[in-house]
Amino acid sequence: MKINRRAAAYGVSRSADGGVLLTRGSDASAFPGVWSLPGGGIDHGEHPDDTVVREFAEETGLTVRITGLRTVVADLARLPDGTIEHTDRIIYDVEVTGGELTPETAGTTDLVDRVAPAEVAVLPLLPFTAGVLGVGFESADPALRAAPFPVASDRTGPVQRFGAYALATDPDGRILLTRIADGYPGGGLWHLAGGGTDFGETPEDALARELYEETSQRGRITGLVGVSHRYDPAAVGPEGVPLQWHVIRVVYQVTVPEPTPAAVTEAAGGSTSEAAWFTPEQVGNLPLTELTRAALGRTG
Structure with a gap:
């Protein structure tokens, strides 16, 4: 079975009357004639925020600014x-700031249009676009969802990883953190619980799995904190192989309603060496990863 994995960013641009900007797949695309939100693949080392701005300009001729993070x-x-x-797929809300509506030439889209709400439902839409816009669609083939996918083992080329992380707190306001094991990028620093999503896994499912594996806690997602990335072409993994590392990270706000003593449950030799609950005052004295510092700063 041949498999492929990609990460992409898209924008929802609505007019005052509720119309939404959509692009149509060209003959060069995987699904010609099918409509989608403007957007596309995240280049290696590129911030998703920059991707959606770049792709909007390429596919629509318009310049946009991000006004919010809608969903992942x-x-x-x-x-x-x-x-x-x-x-x-990272979905943003965007606002048009300039440019002239112009279809892409010699690309994977061949038409761009602002579609009225009543007309959206009659267009052939990519399933993710239909879901974001609240239009009914057929879900993926159940056999496809249940297929046993191979785990990629070739780590000699550039690595683009998509991860889900939890800014997790308990009813007393304590913050749940994990310590990165030595030998991994950031070894010894305290980090948000979470990690890479598996092939075929949603970010929410991955977060629940990682939260339990790394901390033995079960939590409830209450919102999105933000999206970030880290590009480290010089990073070396525990096997001693250069990774050309690019990690794209979505951070969720998580509540753990019934906290227990934090403990790592994943097998020895993983990327997490320790997990613990901390008061905000204690966190201020810890060596933190930049992702943890940024997430705490966003939420105050």
Whole structure:
């Protein structure tokens, strides 16, 4: 079975009357004639924020600014050549700031239009676009969702990883953190619980799995904190192989209603060496990863 994985960013641009900007797949795309939100793949080392601005300009001729983070989704699709593709999609709300509506030339889209609400439902839409816009659609083939996918083992090329992380707190306001094991990038620093999403896994499911593996806690997602990335072309993994590391990270606000003593439950030798609850005052004295510092700063 041939599999492929990609990460992408898209924007929702609405007019005062509720119309939404959509692009149509060209003959060069995997699904010609099917409509989608403007956006596309995140280049290696590129921040998702920059991706959506770049892709909007390429596909619509318009310049935009991000006004909010709407949602993060993941889906599986069978491509015309039989490849099973997993796409992690970051969806932003955007506002047009300039430019002239112009279709892309010689690209994967061939038409752009602002579609009235009543007309959206009658267009052929990519499933993720239909879901974001609240239009009914057929979910992925159940057999596809249940397929046993191989785990990629080749780590000699550039690595783009999509991860889900938890800014987790308990009813007393304590903050749950994990310590990165020695030998991994950031070894010894305290980090948000979470990690990479598996092929075929949604960010929410990955977060629940990682939270339990790294801390033995079960939590409830209450919101999105933000999206960030880290590009480290010089990073070396525990195998001693250069990773050309690019990690794209979505951070969720998580509540743990019934906290227990934090403990790592994943097998020895993983990337987490320790987990613990801390008061905000204690966190201020810890060596933290930049992701943890940024998430705490965003939420005050």
